[in-house]
Amino acid sequence: xxxxxxxxxxxxxxxxxxxxxxxxxxxxxxxxxxxxxxxxxxxxxxxxxxxxxxxxxxxxxxxxxxxxxxxxxxxxxxxxxxxxxxxxxxxxxxxxxxxxxxxxxxxxxxxxxxxxxxxxxxxxxxxxxxxxxxxxxxxxxxxxxxxxxxxxxxxxxxxxxxxxxxxxxxxxxxxxxxxxxxxxxxxxxxxxxxxxxxxxxxxxxxxxxxxxxxxxxxxxxxxxxxxxxxxxxxxxxxxxxxxxxxxxxxxxxxxxxxxxxxxxxxxxxxxxxxxxxxxxxxxxxxxxxxxxxxxxxxxxxxxxxxxxxxxxxxxxxxxxxxxxxxxxxxxxxxxxxxxxxxxxxxxxxxxxxxxxxxxxxxxxxxxxxxxxxxxxxxxxxxxxxxxxxxxxxxxxxxxxxxxxxxxx
Numbered sequence: 001x002x003x004x005x006x007x008x009x010x011x012x013x014x015x016x017x018x019x020x021x022x023x024x025x026x027x028x029x030x031x032x033x034x035x036x037x038x039x040x041x042x043x044x045x046x047x048x049x050x051x052x053x054x055x056x057x058x059x060x061x062x063x064x065x066x067x068x069x070x071x072x073x074x075x076x077x078x079x080x081x082x083x084x085x086x087x088x089x090x091x092x093x094x095x096x097x098x099x100x101x102x103x104x105x106x107x108x109x110x111x112x113x114x115x116x117x118x119x120x121x122x123x124x125x126x127x128x129x130x131x132x133x134x135x136x137x138x139x140x141x142x143x144x145x146x147x148x149x150x151x152x153x154x155x156x157x158x159x160x161x162x163x164x165x166x167x168x169x170x171x172x173x174x175x176x177x178x179x180x181x182x183x184x185x186x187x188x189x190x191x192x193x194x195x196x197x198x199x200x201x202x203x204x205x206x207x208x209x210x211x212x213x214x215x216x217x218x219x220x221x222x223x224x225x226x227x228x229x230x231x232x233x234x235x236x237x238x239x240x241x242x243x244x245x246x247x248x249x250x251x252x253x254x255x256x257x258x259x260x261x262x263x264x265x266x267x268x269x270x271x272x273x274x275x276x277x278x279x280x281x282x283x284x285x286x287x288x289x290x291x292x293x294x295x296x297x298x299x300x301x302x303x304x305x306x307x308x309x310x311x312x313x314x315x316x317x318x319x320x321x322x323x324x325x326x327x328x329x330x331x332x333x334x335x336x337x338x339x340x341x342x343x344x345x346x347x348x349x350x351x352x353x354x355x356x357x358x359x360x361x362x363x364x365x366x367x368x369x370x371x372x373x374x375x376x377x378x379x380x381x382x383x384x385x386x387x388x389x390x391x392x393x394x395x396x397x398x399x400x401x402x403x404x405x406x407x408x
Contacts, residue, residue, distance in 0.1 A: 012206045017178075018042040019369070020199055020209035022185050022223065023216035024049075025056040026161050027347055027354055029168040029179075030362030031215060033090075036175035038366050043177045044207065045169075046199065048184035048219075052165040055217050055287070058324025059161035059355045060240060060265060060275055062254050064101045065125040065153060068116050068397025069333065072353065074123045074378035075360035080155055082359035083164070092167040094159060099266065100253030101156025102135065104147040108402050109258060115399040117151050123378040127153045139252040141312050146259045158254060158265055161355040168362070188212060188227045188344070196227055196343035211369055213345045218287040218327040220348035229339045232389065233349045235287040235325040236279075239294040241302040243272045246315025255309075258404050262305045271319060274302045277404050279332075287325050294321035326352045331394035336364055336384035345369055346386055 019035060021028045024047025032045050047053075063083060065076040082089060083096040105113045113129075120127045130152045132144050138152070169179055189198040189206060198208035214220045218235035225231070248270025255264045261278040276298070294302075299318060307316070329335060329349035334357075339346050347365050354361070360376060364384075367374035374381055382388075383395045 012204060013208055014205045015044070016208040017044045018210050019044070019213060020207055020211070021045045021213045021215055022199065023047065023214070023220070024051045024169070024179060024181065025054050025215070025217055026052060026059075026165040026168070026358050027217075027350065027361050028213070028215035029165045029172065030358040031213060031347060031365045032172040032177045032179070033168040033175075034362030034366035035370075036172045036177050038370060040366070040370060041176035043172070045172075045177065045179040046183045046185055046201075046207070047179070047181050050181050051169055051179070052162045054219075055324050055327070056161045056165050058238070058322065060263075060273060061159045061161055061355060062101070062263065062265060063096065063159055063356045064156045064254070064256070065120055065127065066101065066103050066116065066151060066256065068112070068119070068399045069383065069395055070119060070123050070398070071379045071383045072333070072357065073120045073125055074376065075357040075364070077123065077125045078360040078363070078376060079357050083159055084155065086167065090167045090171045092163070092170070094167045095163040096159035097157050098155050099157040099251050100138065101153040101256070102130075102138065102253045103151045103256040103258060104135070104144070105149055105401065106146055106259040107148040110149045112399040112401050113149050113151055119398060125153070126155050127151055139255065141310060142255070143309050143311055152253070156254065159355070164355065164358060185223060188223060190227055190341070194228070194341045196341055211343060211345055213347060213365065213369070214339075215347040217348065217350070218325055220327070220346070224339065224344075224346070227339070227341055227344060229341060229344065231335070231346070231348065232330055233327050233335075234284045236328045237283040237285045237290060237323055237325055238275065238352070239298045239323045240273055240275045240321060241294050241299055241318060242267065242320040243274060243303070243306060244317050244319050245272065245310065245313040246317070257305075257309060258401055260305045260309060261404055262302070262309075264306065264309065272306065274306055280403075282328070285325055290323065290325065292323050294323060326350075328352075330389055331396055333395040334361075334384055335386050336361065337368065337381060337386055339386060
């Protein structure tokens with residue numbers, strides 16, 4: 001039998017709002033801003049720590065539209081536009097740099113690359129196939145021998161997820177949204193019928209709401225389970241390594257190396273951030289207790305991959321490393337939609353895609369909770385529904401890449 005939290009003491013109610021958002025990370029704050037932008041300002045965001053102090057701060061900040069699912073490509077394209085015009089929209093540039101984004105593949109993935117480029121172009125993305133000479137001019141010194149083809153997004157690049165989250169928070173506050181830090185949520189409130197009508201804070205006080213939006217990353221599952229909603233969302237450890245070549249790296253595109261299964265980004269100080277694109281052996285962790293540095297074996301692997309890709313680094317050295325966690329679903333795509341109990345909306349399981357699509361996530365959630373539909377171009381909300389797993393209809397790439405299908 002499901003255990004439901006119920007109101008025991010009406011005097012414990014501290015406030016009532018139209019919307020309660022649980023989670024003050026990037027997605028929750030983007031949702032808050034989008035609701036306020038629609039005129040829905042009776043919103044409170046509840047963050048257990050400080051804003052963007054969870055996995056948002058661990059994001060590598062890559063902005064790309066290269067996906068095999070049309071809805072995700074379209075959401076990234078929408079997000080790209082918001083980031084590029086952030087000074088106009090949010091009065092803050094959010095740290096976004098359009099340095100470009102390139103996917104390089106070996107011979108076994110030429111056909112999926114071509115098909116994905118055609119699909120992305122079909123939903124409006126500025127992307128093109130380029131040859132080895134063009135790639136060599138975009139990133140001098142890169143070993144291109146084991147690449148067979150490239151796709152280039154000139155409007156892709158790098159940003160700062162933390163700055164984006166704080167930018168959304170500032171804009172939401174200006175419109176009247178309340179944001180409370182150091183306010184952990186202990187459980188959800190339910191009527192006997194199962195309808196969710198608010199939350200219980202860790203200190204026992206209650207906040208009532210017409211709609212509760214769960215956007216708490218890898219911590220979402222535990223809260224949802226208390227309302228009888230089972231979410232298969234795991235925290236998957238992601239290790240990143242920072243390397244100084246010996247001289248500052250010039251401005252170059254982000255490289256998704258699907259031959260070596262790595263991605264390489266230039267940091268603002270000229271160092272290189274190197275991450276893993278091989279998710280065949282995931283490491284699941286407790287998001288509250290895990291090692292915040294890369295393992296020696298991972299560092300050794302990264303050094304080998306980067307040495308192959310950039311063989312002429314003058315004096316390379318590892319300067320630092322860190323680890324975060326993706327909140328992954330079984331199909332490595334987010335759940336965005338109503339839960340199977342009334343009054344509860346889910347926005348979680350972003351599986352590493354969250355930063356680049358966050359502006360679209362905010363709009364999609366705001367559209368759905370207010371109107372039940374969205375006008376986001378080329379985005380089908382059904383793709384992200386909670387029920388897809390039970391229905392045996394996961395959201396997967398139309399043209400997956402051999403060896404790197406999980407996050408594409």
